[in-house]
Amino acid sequence: MIDVRFPTALQMMLSLALAQTAGVERLSSAQLAEGIDSNPTFVRRLLVPLIQAGLVHSTMGRDGGVSLSTDAAMITLGDIYKVTMGNKKLWTGRSDIPHRCLVSCNVERFFGNLADEVDESVLDLLSKRTLADALSELRTLDAARAQ
Amino acid sequence: MIDVRFPTALQMMLSLALAQTAGVERLSSAQLAEGIDSNPTFVRRLLVPLIQAGLVHSTMGRDGGVSLSTDAAMITLGDIYKVTMGNKKLWTGRSDIPHRCLVSCNVERFFGNLADEVDESVLDLLSKRTLADALSELRTLDAARAQ
């Protein structure tokens, strides 16, 4: 199955950012789940690292829910990516290749380095955008759509 | 399962590049499969687009096999990536999200644009390296490993 954690976490964070601008205190995992057409358990699983990293604040009990910990302009898409994907790299090579020649003895390391560079460049790109930026991009897209 | 087509195709191409410098006419899919600890069918499946794109030349029949079509310095890792991954994007979002608000109506397009930017930046990075560059990096790694 395709890993959709990042796009999903991003959508959740955008919903929280929108709620913030609309003056809504918090959203429940059920509300967030409805927005992504999924289930509350998946939402809560995704929230765990976001809460631990301090990007999101959670309140338990009746009338509980989650909200952004800070202003949307202080959170970058890179933050969200790093936190939700943890140590998972964008690329992983074949592992345990038998070492028989110049290529097979060194591709593993070579590819690892390459993958690191790719991760770095992607994070670079994501870190230049804040959640607030993304939200205003959504408004632009929405205006274009309306026409 | 993790998609290892690119790292695998890369290793195959590196083996072909090494064979080229060693004066070896061609390698069979069985030989390539041995190098990646896999099976000839998988190798041949990966070769199809590389052959169609003209990066690799294949000869059928007994004593057949494949070889690089051109010099390793003329082939970039970007070429290999584009050809083996086809239209598959690095990221795909959730699809068929119900349209209910500013976020849910526009994230799909927003994320698509973001994914396009990421693809572009990765291809940029890969296109700066040739197979010949990669082969000499392998030699450098090998020298470091020998110590």
Add this chain to the structure above:
DNA sequence: TCAATATGTATCTTTTATCATTGCATATCA
């Protein structure tokens, strides 16, 4: 105080993308 309802979390099942395997037609060469 207690009923309602939220999060936190563990466990099991379902789904599905990917790779492995098998089989066979076709091509090529000694």
Add this chain to the structure above:
DNA sequence: TGATATGCAATGATAAAAGATACATATTGA
């Protein structure tokens, strides 16, 4: 013409991810 390569289709196995279910725990308000 037999040995051996590619080309290709079809089926099976594997594993990662998401869905589903269950329940303990926390909080609030009547």
